[in-house]
Amino acid sequence: MTTPFLRIDGLSRHFDPVQALTDITLEFHLGEVLALVGENGAGKSTMMRLLEGVFPPTRGSIHIDGRPVSFTQPREAHAAGIRVIHQEPEIVPDLTVAENIFAGDLPRKGRHFLDWSRLYADTEARLTSFGMAKELRPRQLCAGLGPAQRQMIEIMRAVQAGGKLIAFDEPTSSLTDEETGRLFTLIRRLRREGVAVIYISHRLAEITELADRVAVLRDGRLVDDLSADGITEAQITRLMVGRPLSDMFPARAPATGDVILDVAGMSTDHVSDVTLQLRAGEVLGIGGLIGAGRSELAKGIFGFHRRTAGAVRVGGKDLPAGDTAAAIAAGIGFAPEDRKEEALLLMQTILENAVLCVPKKVSTGGFFSRAKAL
Structure with missing residues (x-):
């Protein structure tokens, strides 16, 4: 062999x-x-x-x-x-198709200059070889x-x-x-x-x-x-x-804990008339195809999207519509689908990201306190 x-x-x-x-x-x-x-x-x-x-x-x-x-x-x-x-x-969205394909191996003229003509010609040949010449152009920016x-x-x-x-x-x-x-x-x-x-x-x-x-x-x-x-x-x-x-989905005893989350007839600009309950100790799965409204439902509960009808209760108490701070204070956490765009400050440290939702607990006189955060 x-x-x-x-x-x-x-x-x-x-x-x-x-x-x-x-x-x-x-x-x-x-x-x-x-x-x-x-x-x-x-x-x-x-x-x-x-x-x-x-x-x-x-x-x-x-x-x-x-x-x-x-x-x-x-x-x-x-x-x-x-x-x-x-x-x-x-x-890298702000670089061209050619620059992304040949990143780290850009052709050069001598020691100090890039060979742009060769770069674009080689990229055109590569795009043609991969059947992408009609969709992409060597000088096209990758953003979008x-x-x-x-x-x-x-x-x-x-x-x-x-x-x-x-x-x-x-x-x-x-x-x-x-x-x-x-x-x-x-x-x-x-x-x-x-x-x-x-x-x-x-x-x-x-x-x-x-x-x-x-x-x-x-x-x-x-x-x-x-x-x-x-x-x-x-x-x-x-x-x-x-x-x-x-035995793919073995039978489980139904959750008997208290109702923690109660969504009654909730509508937003993205979902319509959603009713569900979540009990303590229970995992609720929400399925659907791309575009069906899974993420939008979660964002509606969290207050990220404006609620147009219905109610959301946490522990029996009404949650104000469109108020993410109130949702956090009520104990709701939200990990969005696109963490890089919607959940993280990529230029900040892990520590600063970890305490992002509790500014009052980690600040002194309105300024971030590293000692408190640690």
Whole structure:
């Protein structure tokens, strides 16, 4: 059997007190699509961060072409040919398509000048090769591009930089069916060209369609590594959750705690006539397709969107409409879908972000007090 491009032996990683990965041994071959599956928290993202050099393993080793390697930063993993396409593409919006594709490897004239003519010509050739010449232009700014276009730019950057192993982390989560089909065509092309592909997805139909092998993680451990030939979604699911499909949703006793949240006929500019209750100790799941109003419902309860009808009560007390401060004071927390845009101040410290909602508790005379925050 040929030597794998990449092999991990006994890879483990813990974040006190959590053991995120335990004794993982796995091979990744050129010209093969390996699907990495598991429930949320199974360790998939941790494994990708280890391979990309974001942090080192607690123990275990990584080998490339049979030689041991050790990454202390992503730049070293990139130089070794390892690239990860994240759910949120790492694109600089104020740079052009050409500058993003060739970031870190811009062609030069001599030591001090960029070769702009060559950059645009090479980008045009790359766009044509990937079937994107009609959608994107080399000099076009990336601000305002859609998710599929940003993702394609990151893939082109990985390929032009010599990526030998490219991992896709939930790549279709924000794509249309047409865009997903185009991505699958590209992944098959990469496989034919001898690239090792890691494909991470919760959409099991995609796994059975694309993968050559399936590696299943559960609770930070590798429970199986098997051929995808003839595998079914039911088999994958059973390996992921550790129980038969008939027990997928075991019966639970109904919640008997007090009603904590009572939403009665609530309407906003985005949702209409919503009624629900949430009891102490209960987890309420809200499902729906993109655009169905899931996030808008949560924002309406939190007071982010103006309430036009109905009532929201917390602990039996009415919550004023459109008052996020009152919602926070009543004990409601809100983690929005787009954390970077709606929840975090990216230029501030972790400490400052952590106390953002309690300014009075961490200030003296109206000024932020680091001592109080700590």
